Amino acid sequence: MSSREQWSSRQGFILATIGAAVGLGNIWRFSYVAGENGGAAFLFLYLLCVLLVGLPIVIAELALGRRAQGDAVAAFEEAGDGSVWRYAGWIGVFGAIAILSYYAVIAGWALKYFVGAATGALWTTAAEGYGSYFKTFIANTGEPIAWHAAMLAAAVYVVAGGVRKGIEVVNRWLMPILAMIIIALALFALSLPGSGAGVRFLFSPDWSVLAKPEVYVAALGQAFFSLGVGMAVFLTYGSYMPRNFRLPTSAVAIAVGDALFAIVAGVAIFPAVFALGIDPTAGPELAFITLPQVFLQMPGGALAGAVFFFLLSAAALTSMVSLLEVPVAMAVRRLKCQRWKATGLIGAIILVLGIPSALSFGVLAHIKIGRHGILDAIDAGVSNFLLPITAILIALYVGWRLDKAIALSESELGEGKLGVCWHWLLRALVPMAIVAILLQSASVL
Numbered sequence: 050m051s052s053r054e055q056w057s058s059r060q061g062f063i064l065a066t067i068g069a070a071v072g073l074g075n076i077w078r079f080s081y082v083a084g085e086n087g088g089a090a091f092l093f094l095y096l097l098c099v100l101l102v103g104l105p106i107v108i109a110e111l112a113l114g115r116r117a118q119g120d121a122v123a124a125f126e127e128a129g130d131g132s133v134w135r136y137a138g139w140i141g142v143f144g145a146i147a148i149l150s151y152y153a154v155i156a157g158w159a160l161k162y163f164v165g166a167a168t169g170a171l172w173t174t175a176a177e178g179y180g181s182y183f184k185t186f187i188a189n190t191g192e193p194i195a196w197h198a199a200m201l202a203a204a205v206y207v208v209a210g211g212v213r214k215g216i217e218v219v220n221r222w223l224m225p226i227l228a229m230i231i232i233a234l235a236l237f238a239l240s241l242p243g244s245g246a247g248v249r250f251l252f253s254p255d256w257s258v259l260a261k262p263e264v265y266v267a268a269l270g271q272a273f274f275s276l277g278v279g280m281a282v283f284l285t286y287g288s289y290m291p292r293n294f295r296l297p298t299s300a301v302a303i304a305v306g307d308a309l310f311a312i313v314a315g316v317a318i319f320p321a322v323f324a325l326g327i328d329p330t331a332g333p334e335l336a337f338i339t340l341p342q343v344f345l346q347m348p349g350g351a352l353a354g355a356v357f358f359f360l361l362s363a364a365a366l367t368s369m370v371s372l373l374e375v376p377v378a379m380a381v382r383r384l385k386c387q388r389w390k391a392t393g394l395i396g397a398i399i400l401v402l403g404i405p406s407a408l409s410f411g412v413l414a415h416i417k418i419g420r421h422g423i424l425d426a427i428d429a430g431v432s433n434f435l436l437p438i439t440a441i442l443i444a445l446y447v448g449w450r451l452d453k454a455i456a457l458s459e460s461e462l463g464e465g466k467l468g469v470c471w472h473w474l475l476r477a478l479v480p481m482a483i484v485a486i487l488l489q490s491a492s493v494l
């Protein structure tokens with residue numbers, strides 16, 4: 050397997066993994082989940098989940114992936130044919146496809162808003178209000194599918210280019226630009242009169258919200274989704290990682306980069322929302338209904354809005370690329386398919402699978418799975434069940450099934466305190482936290 054591609058540099062690898070982690074989750078999802086769950090106290094819990102649950106799994110995924118030098122299923126191959134552990138790899142691949150099918154739809158909304166903001170069309174619809182603008186758009190039949198297809202085509206183009214020439218190059222360019230954009234937007238938001246209330250919402254905790262069990266579920270769910278663990282992305286990206294990259298520092302860079310991005314996005318969003326006296330608990334609509342209204346009302350808002358929706362679309366693209374690479378790596382390895390063919394075919398399958406989500410606010414709005422429409426049901430199913438289940442399997446596999454000495458040496462944490470602490474987190478705290486969350490999610494079904 051010496052012909053297997055590898056990242057060209059440590060920096061390129063880190064930017065690609067941060068690109069996988071930073072996405073709609075940090076901007077669109079973080080802002081509304083933090084808004085709904087009380088702001089600062091939620092932020093504190095979320096950071097705790099990233100550190101104690103998310104980071105250990107990122108390390109485990111990278112270590113397993115690098116050791117296997119294969120795809121998501123190969124990471125568990127050592128467990129032997131027919132072993133139940135191997136399903137973890139398959140669930141990861143299946144989950145990546147399922148996420149991508151609806152994630153691309155939301156990314157398509159972001160792209161539509163970016164094009165609208167850049168051409169000015171988004172700013173002339175104020176009269177009808179963004180609530181009806183957004184609802185009319187997503188209730189459409191052709192448009193959401195077309196934007197979904199456009200985002201998928203972009204992801205296919207990047208992944209077909211290969212690990213170095215496609216994925217790494219795009220992330221090297223986009224990630225520094227996105228970091229600068231989010232910082233600039235945050236500074237701009239802070240300069241608005243009345244922004245202090247938003248800063249307080251995000252940083253001065255009201256601990257009473259910690260009495261609600263849903264807040265814990267939301268914090269752990271957000272940590273998982275935002276980091277992108279449990280979907281075999283880091284298993285796959287880790288498999289292109291040469292031996293001489295320091296694994297623990299890379300994992301810390303991913304976790305810190307991802308959390309910082311979410312916090313700075315919060316600083317860009319909440320001060321603006323509060324400065325204009327808008328309710329922060331709008332839910333998933335926050336980015337698409339509340340924010341355009343905010344941009345419309347603020348000086349320089351048309352430019353800030355265009356830049357914001359560019360950020361949202363580009364951040365979504367780099368995460369889509371990482372999700373697409375999971376099944377592509379698998380097809381290339383197992384079916385000996387050429388990369389561009391595999392990418393095109395899988396892209397086409399995801400395009401079709403995403404159509405019900407794209408239509409779930411329009412012609413298919415009557416279809417409900419439990420309480421949810423199609424897109425929301427897939428999101429809830431994946432984020433609340435599939436993702437935690439794969440994460441728990443990875444934690445248990447590395448914690449209990451894999452030889453301890455191998456786990457410690459592959460993770461490069463060694464036999465010292467750090468290594469032992471990581472190993473125990475995987476053995477006990479991580480699985481317990483995940484089971485608690487699964488039970489809680491099941492109880493609210």
Ligand code: PFF
Nearest residue numbers: 070072073074075275277280
């Ligand atoms: N981490 C991405 C985000 O925050 O938008 C979403 C994501 C990417 C989830 C990759 C899962 C994944 F495997």
